[in-house]
Amino acid sequence: MKLKRIVALLLVAVLATFALASCGSGKYTVTFNSNGGSDVTSVEVEKDATVAEPTAPTKDGYVFAGWYADAALTDAWDFAADKVSDDVTIYAKWTPTAATLEKLADEALENVPAKVTMTTTSASGQDTETVENVIIIDGNNFEMEMNGVSLIYVDGVVYYKSGESKMRMVMSGSDAQSGLAQSGFSAPFIATENFDNVDMVEANGKYTVTCTGLKASAEDALLEAILGASLPVGYTVTFNEVELSFVVSDGKYESTTISCNITTSYASHTATGDISISTAFDYDVSAIEAPADADSYVWMAMSYEEYAEADVDSLVVIEGYVQDKQSWWNNKGTFYLQDKNGGAYFLYELACTKEEYDALVVGTKMQVVGYKAEWSGEVEIINATFTVIPGDTYVAPAFDITNLLDEVDLIRFQNRKVSFKNMTVVASNEDGAAFLYKWDGSGSADSDSDLYFKASVNGNTYTFVIEYYLTGPDSDAYKAVQALKVGDVIDMEGFLYWYEGAQPHITSVTVK
Numbered sequence: 001m002k003l004k005r006i007v008a009l010l011l012v013a014v015l016a017t018f019a020l021a022s023c024g025s026g027k028y029t030v031t032f033n034s035n036g037g038s039d040v041t042s043v044e045v046e047k048d049a050t051v052a053e054p055t056a057p058t059k060d061g062y063v064f065a066g067w068y069a070d071a072a073l074t075d076a077w078d079f080a081a082d083k084v085s086d087d088v089t090i091y092a093k094w095t096p097t098a099a100t101l102e103k104l105a106d107e108a109l110e111n112v113p114a115k116v117t118m119t120t121t122s123a124s125g126q127d128t129e130t131v132e133n134v135i136i137i138d139g140n141n142f143e144m145e146m147n148g149v150s151l152i153y154v155d156g157v158v159y160y161k162s163g164e165s166k167m168r169m170v171m172s173g174s175d176a177q178s179g180l181a182q183s184g185f186s187a188p189f190i191a192t193e194n195f196d197n198v199d200m201v202e203a204n205g206k207y208t209v210t211c212t213g214l215k216a217s218a219e220d221a222l223l224e225a226i227l228g229a230s231l232p233v234g235y236t237v238t239f240n241e242v243e244l245s246f247v248v249s250d251g252k253y254e255s256t257t258i259s260c261n262i263t264t265s266y267a268s269h270t271a272t273g274d275i276s277i278s279t280a281f282d283y284d285v286s287a288i289e290a291p292a293d294a295d296s297y298v299w300m301a302m303s304y305e306e307y308a309e310a311d312v313d314s315l316v317v318i319e320g321y322v323q324d325k326q327s328w329w330n331n332k333g334t335f336y337l338q339d340k341n342g343g344a345y346f347l348y349e350l351a352c353t354k355e356e357y358d359a360l361v362v363g364t365k366m367q368v369v370g371y372k373a374e375w376s377g378e379v380e381i382i383n384a385t386f387t388v389i390p391g392d393t394y395v396a397p398a399f400d401i402t403n404l405l406d407e408v409d410l411i412r413f414q415n416r417k418v419s420f421k422n423m424t425v426v427a428s429n430e431d432g433a434a435f436l437y438k439w440d441g442s443g444s445a446d447s448d449s450d451l452y453f454k455a456s457v458n459g460n461t462y463t464f465v466i467e468y469y470l471t472g473p474d475s476d477a478y479k480a481v482q483a484l485k486v487g488d489v490i491d492m493e494g495f496l497y498w499y500e501g502a503q504p505h506i507t508s509v510t511v512k
Contacts, residue, residue: 031089032057033071037064040092045084053079057092061100065093098192098200098209101248113138119276140176141288154288156315159297166293169300170315194218195244206249214242222260238263240272253281301367304343316372316381320345321394322364323417324495324507326469328357334469335360336415336495337368338396344415346380346497348373363393378498379414398493402457405502413496418504422512423455423462425488434484445473451481455490464492467505480509488512 030051032040037057045051056064067077073093096104118133135144143152150161153176160167192198196213214222219239223231231237239262246256256279263272291297301319302310310316320337323344327333332349347368352360360366370384398419404410405420428436435453436443443449451466471477484490494506 028084029087030084031087032067032092033089034059034092035094037062037092037094048083048085050079050082051084051090059094061103062094062096065095067091068093095200095202096207098198098211101200101207101209102192102246104248114279114281116277116279119274121274136288138288142176143288152288152291154290157290159291159294161291161297166297167300168294168297170302170306170310170317172310191218192244194221206247206254208247209245211244212242214239222258225258234266236265238265253279255280299367299369304339304341307343307345307372310372312372312374312379314372315369317367317369318343318345318381319365319367319389321396322360322362322366323396324362324470325357325360326467327472328352328354333357333360336417337366338394338415338417340394340396342396342399342416344413344417344495346378346415347384347386348380348382350384350386352386359388363395365389365392365394376499377411377501401496405457405462406460410496410502411498414498416496418494418496420455420457420464420492420504423457423490423492425484425486425490426454426456426461427486428452428454432486434486434488435481445482451478453481453484455492462502462504464494464504464506465497467497470505471507475507477507477509480511481506484509484511 026047027044028047029042029044031042032054034040034057037059040054040057043051043054053067058064067079067090069075069077069082069088069090071091073091077090114137116135116137118135120133133144133146135142135146141154143154144150148162150159152159153171156170156172158169158171158176160169192209192211194215194217195211196215197211199210201208201210219237222239222242223237239260241259241261243259244257247254256277258275258277260275261272262275263270299317301317304318307316307318318337318339320339320343323336323338325333325335331351331353333352334349335347337345337347345368347370350368365388367387367389368381368384369386370381373380373382396417398417399413400421401410401413401418402421402423404413425434427433429441433441435451437445437447437449437451439450439452448468450468452463453466454461454463456462466478466481468478473479489512491510491512492504492506493508494504497503497505
């Protein structure tokens, strides 16, 4: 009897537990995922009940666009009809403002390949002309066709072609982009805030923004974006109609278009025309390469100022006149060059035959294409090729820098042909020697030794060098230094070579 009672009690307990598990609490949790917006508190609702729509969250730069049942934001949640039958998460959808889209797209523009097409149609009287200019941009490199002119910028070199004229020149990336803008191809992206009307349409995550009603205060900015420069003096431009549109998907530009109808006036001449600038950022840009006939493009030399500003290891193109040269050996020669404005260059180990070396006499003008290098302060050109420019010679006068030796910026005269006046020879070592064979005195008259000596002026002492391969033992300068005595007063000429500071290479010594 007792056993039956125990079994019955166990059975009741099991059934009660099963019933409670089957019924549960009758409530479910609804979680609101604001997708980066302000927090929305989760709520509990009865089974098969609807959930009340919460206060909409906020998010800077975005407009709230409703709640969705799925993370992909394809199934909108209907608060009046959709019932809760389990724990559920509802997701917020956001629509970016036009300004936010503009910002996102601007951030996505870095080094994005693009194709820009600029079409201009102008009408004046009975004449109608349509011109299409195209530019392809890939990072810093670009190529363009504009009014019959072809420009290619690649690997730091601009290739210019107009008719039969073909030129090439070294140019930095920033200078090239600046020149691109001055050619009328500055980036055609006008801020939405410059328009009175901004409309936006969204379809499957793709946003199309259309701006009309250009504000008068923004006309100059638009004009400069189109021209890449200010309007020439005497010209006026009236914008009759302007529309800007751009398409953004996943935070990236797909395309941009500016359409303008303008009237231009100069003196008594007036013309009305349309300008359309379209940019495609999904353009499949093949590698921008130098022209196949690049060697037929004539190099344009840079100024000395441009050379001085060029980065070490960068390609340089200079023109100068031979002022002196070191000995030829192993099919190489080292030269001092200078232009007529005082710009000086050290051309290190130029590849040349003995016949070419012999022909490069003092005064010869040459164009050099090579790479800028630096060694212990000395700036030089290496791995170069050259072309002799006939018909013009120049021998630079020596520039007196005697009273400039203590200037902090003496280096601005580096490699220039210079002179030193009324300097007094002082001892080069503790033994009172007037000069040394090699810098430490370890050489001899029988070895291929440079000569080192010291001279003073204005209370300061400086070191000078007779460079063996520039002015060897058979030269007057080498022999003159070998004959120096402490206390001699001398005039000198040479080149302001640099090694851990000024270390002039002397080519002429005159004892007074």
